[in-house]
Amino acid sequence: MDTKPAPFVPPAPKPRTEPPSTLEMMRIVYRNPLELWGEHTYNEPWVSANGVGGHLIVANDPGLIRHVLIDNAKNYNMATVRQLILRPILRDGLLTAEGEVWK
Numbered sequence: 001m002d003t004k005p006a007p008f009v010p011p012a013p014k015p016r017t018e019p020p021s022t023l024e025m026m027r028i029v030y031r032n033p034l035e036l037w038g039e040h041t042y043n044e045p046w047v048s049a050n051g052v053g054g055h056l057i058v059a060n061d062p063g064l065i066r067h068v069l070i071d072n073a074k075n076y077n078m079a080t081v082r083q084l085i086l087r088p089i090l091r092d093g094l095l096t097a098e099g100e101v102w103k
Helices: 022-031 039-043 062-071 080-090
Strands: 046-051 054-059
Touching: 054 062
Parallel strands: none
Antiparallel strands: 046 054
């Protein structure tokens, strides 16, 4: 029998096609905030939005990712809430480092 193994597909939330209700949004944020992202978030080169924690940029294009994380990192700060939660645990690691430490 000549069968090929199926390609690996990592687990991921199903992209939303319409906005959730307020109650549903609260449940999603508690369970897995990535589930809030709509289908366009996965298909566009970049998406920009204002959220509860401040301004959010999602970059999908490799050139834009390089611009935000390497070439122009000083102009993109991480959310204060995120830093307050993660920095005590992770210190200046991959998910929390900014500025000169990031370089």
